[in-house]
Amino acid sequence: LKKKTEDLKRERQLAEDLLHQMLPKSVAKQLRKHQKVEAENYDQVTIFFSDIVGFTSIAASCTPLEVVEMLNNLYVCFDSRIESYDVYKVETIGDAYMVVSGLPERNGSRHADEIAKMSLDLVAAVAQVVIPHMPAGRLQLRAGIHTGPCVAGVVGYKMPRYCLFGDTVNTASRMESTSLPQKIHISSATYDALLPDGAYEIELRGEIEVKGKGKMKTYWLLGNKNYSVQN
Numbered sequence: 624l625k626k627k628t629e630d631l632k633r634e635r636q637l638a639e640d641l642l643h644q645m646l647p648k649s650v651a652k653q654l655r656k657h658q659k660v661e662a663e664n665y666d667q668v669t670i671f672f673s674d675i676v677g678f679t680s681i682a683a684s685c686t687p688l689e690v691v692e693m694l695n696n697l698y699v700c701f702d703s704r705i706e707s708y709d710v711y712k713v714e715t716i717g718d719a720y721m722v723v724s725g726l727p728e729r730n731g732s733r734h735a736d737e738i739a740k741m742s743l744d745l746v747a748a749v750a751q752v753v754i755p756h757m758p759a760g761r762l763q764l765r766a767g768i769h770t771g772p773c774v775a776g777v778v779g780y781k782m783p784r785y786c787l788f789g790d791t792v793n794t795a796s797r798m799e800s801t802s803l804p805q806k807i808h809i810s811s812a813t814y815d816a817l818l819p820d821g822a823y824e825i826e827l828r829g830e831i832e833v834k835g836k837g838k839m840k841t842y843w844l845l846g847n848k849n850y851s852v853q854n
Contacts, residue, residue: 662776668725669738669770669813670791671710672799673745676763678718681754689756694718697752697762701745708741709733713787719799720745723787726775735770735816739823740850742766742807750805763805767798768844770812797833798841807844814842822849 675681675697682690698715705712705722709730713721722741725734749764771791778786794810802808808828809817817823824845833839 660777662774663727664772664774665726665729666772667732667734667770667816668723668773668791669734669768669816670773670787670795671720671722671738671742671766671768672796673720673742673764673766674799675718676765676804681757681760681762685756693754693756693762696755697749700748700752704744704748705741707744709737710741713785726773726787727785732816732819735768735813736820738768739807739809739813739817739844740847742768742844743846743850746805746807765799765802765804766807767795767800767802767809768807768813769795769798769810770816794833794836797836801831801833801841809842809844811840811842817844822847824848 681693685693694715694717698720701720702712708724709728710722710724711726713723715721722738723734724730724737724741730737746764746766749762752762754760754762769791771789771794773787773789773791775785775787777783798808798810809825814825817825824847826843826845828841828843830838830840
């Protein structure tokens, strides 16, 4: 009986760990209690998007298994690194990687700083990821960040998803799609949020045309004088 009880506890812990990887702990706790998870409004969060440069052409030259192995290597690397920051990984869609800070747990004005440091880390890390079937090749990341309000909530009953909604999500995605290889493209709102820190190296990109947004003044995030990325 004691052994069966221990096995049951172990299985329950594994199930909880898996649930916490799919949903925020606070949300998972409410679902376990059969409580309705209300959508919540957040005044300020910072959202990060990235994708692999030339992924379509890379994938075209690979077998499906090689694509899965390549993305798994990349995301295992990323997932282990983001644990060092106060961020929540929202999802991956193909080669796209989405992370947010400032929700579901609010962290005051630290969200932009957390995402900025994380993004510098990930851009440095991608160069170390080996493509098993292309040992000489190296992946390149294109990243974008935006700061603003959003709404977050659980969508669906079977395989529920914790989703983010609002113009901030769209703008962060646009920052990524208009970025360049191994560059971190940030909006004016993120620039303003990082400015008080005084430690970030930021370069003005200028005004660019952004689909659905018109002209936007944007910047390149280059580094942080007081912070070096992990090995």
